[in-house]
Amino acid sequence: MLEIRDLSVGILQTNTYVVFDRDSGEGIIVDPGDEAERIIDLVKRCGVRVRGIYLTHAHFDHLLAVRDLRSDLGCGFYLHRGDELILKLAQKYAREFIGRIIPPPPDPDGWIEDGQIIRIGESSCKIIHIPGHTPGSVCYLLEEERVVLTGDTLFAGSIGRADLPGGDLRQLRSSILDKLLKLPDDYAIYPGHGPSSTIGVERRMNPFVRSFVDSGRLP
Ligand SMILES: [Zn+2]
Numbered sequence: 001m002l003e004i005r006d007l008s009v010g011i012l013q014t015n016t017y018v019v020f021d022r023d024s025g026e027g028i029i030v031d032p033g034d035e036a037e038r039i040i041d042l043v044k045r046c047g048v049r050v051r052g053i054y055l056t057h058a059h060f061d062h063l064l065a066v067r068d069l070r071s072d073l074g075c076g077f078y079l080h081r082g083d084e085l086i087l088k089l090a091q092k093y094a095r096e097f098i099g100r101i102i103p104p105p106p107d108p109d110g111w112i113e114d115g116q117i118i119r120i121g122e123s124s125c126k127i128i129h130i131p132g133h134t135p136g137s138v139c140y141l142l143e144e145e146r147v148v149l150t151g152d153t154l155f156a157g158s159i160g161r162a163d164l165p166g167g168d169l170r171q172l173r174s175s176i177l178d179k180l181l182k183l184p185d186d187y188a189i190y191p192g193h194g195p196s197s198t199i200g201v202e203r204r205m206n207p208f209v210r211s212f213v214d215s216g217r218l219p
Pocket residue numbers: 057059133152
C-alpha cells in the first residue's frame with residue numbers, strides 16, 4: 001500500500017502530493033507548486049527516496065518548486081507532452097497571474113503517456129490522459145488505495161477552467177464523463193486545489209458534473 005501526504009503551497013494554495021511506499025521508502029512528488037523547502041522537509045520526515053517529480057499539468061502554480069527539487073533531490077521531472085507549449089509559457093503566466101518573475105522551468109527529463117504505469121516500491125500508479133483543462137492534463141490512479149489525483153480537472157464541488165489557453169470544454173466534459181466518472185463511487189479524489197472528495201459525492205452533488213451528465217441524456 002502507498003501512503004499519500006499533501007501540502008498546500010504557494011499563493012494559489014496548490015496541493016502538492018508525496019506518494020510513497022513505506023516499506024521501501026520509494027516515492028514520487030506530484031505537482032510541487034511552490035515552497036520547495038517545505039516539500040523537502042516533508043520528504044525527509046517521511047524518509048522518502050524520491051524517484052521522480054510528476055505534474056498533472058504544466059500551469060505555473062503546479063511547478064514553481066520543480067527547479068529546486070530536481071537539483072536538490074537529483075531526480076527527473078516528467079509531464080505529458082500535450083503540455084509542452086504551456087510549460088514554455090510558465091514564466092509569462094506567472095508574471096501575468098501573480099506578478100512574479102521566475103526562472104524558466106527545467107526541460108523535462110521525459111514525457112509520460114496515457115496508460116503508463118509508474119512503479120513505486122512494490123506498488124504502482126497509473127497515468128490516465130484527461131485533456132480539457134490543458135491539452136496534456138493527466139490524473140494519477142492509485143488502484144490499490146482507491147485514490148485518484150485529479151489535478152485541476154475535477155475539484156470538490158467544481159471543475160477546472162476550460163477557458164485558459166489550450167483549454168477545451170468538450171474535451172474536459174468527455175474526460176470527466178468517460179474517464180473519471182467511470183471510476184467506482186468509493187474512489188477518493190485528491191484535487192490540485194481545495195479539499196478531497198469522492199467520485200460518488202461528485203457524481204451526485206457537483207453541479208458542473210451533474211450538468212454534464214444531464215446534457216448527455218438529452219435526445
Ligand atoms: Zn491549472
